[in-house]
Amino acid sequence: MINFLSKWLNKFFNNLFKRKKKVKLGLYGPPNGGKTTLANRICQDWLGEDMGKVSEIAHETREIQIKEQITIKSKGREINFNLVDTPGIATKIDYEDFLKYMNEKDAKKRAKEATKGVIDAIKWLDDMDTVIVVLDATKDPYDQVNITIIGNLQARNIPVLLVANKIDLKKADTKKIKSAFPQYDIVGISAKFGNSMDEFYEKLLNMAG
């Protein structure tokens, strides 16, 4: 009897505290598209704190950053997820691009870490449940990096929300991004100033909720 009771109690507590699979929401895109700015915006909106450091120098995020247990609520619905901010994906990383901002030694170190970051970001892709691809709306969307990332997400059947960021800038052209990727749900935002974030959260809930 004691044995039975002990087994039952074990099972009961195991079920009670069984860890639910964590939904991972990944932020992907080319460098300087605003992934970390968007991550900070989401974290500020729902947790009241920042996630990472942003900079005008490309490849500021060179390691995977994770913020756990974020709950987004909108119109009576909610989702709970772990937010994963990834290093920018690029085809070429050259320390000379950083020399304007730092000495040669630091620039080379940054280039090395950024290269490792690209590999890490790609390796993490299979672990993502949903991905937000953050594109700079002031730049030409027909780029090898964008096409490779989006094509690979499609091939892996990972749900994608495309974000056209930096709509606060004059040069921003959300329509161009829409015409480049017509089969995707696209939302134009300014992560820096918080423009159209309600629409962003609603689309995110529609997709991942």
Added chain:
Amino acid sequence: MPHQCVRCGKFYVDGSIDIVKGCECGAKLFFFVKQEHLDEMKNVSYKLTKKEKKQIESDVYDIIGIERKKDRPVVLDLESIRVLKPGKYELDLINLFKDRPLIYKLDEGKYMIDLPESFKKALDSMDK
């Protein structure tokens, strides 16, 4: 298949048993070179100084995130990452996204370092 020692730049045209033993300079890190890129690579590596080659070797170990092991040669897939000079990298995203191992198997199960698998293990241990 040709291989090139990252440290001294020596080419091993047939990728034979020498690779398993390591290069005569003592290094164990090699680039895998496609036959059609052999001449081009010979020119590139010729221009690098000894110091630059050594730096590339050290950087590559850091990038792939593995420890140097005396008895274990490592071969990098040049089709995925190309180090032109210290601090100058070209990444072939299409190949990287294919989830192909960056490091090739050299001998039957013995020296293979399957990078995607090691990443997976790292992720699994983080999840626990």
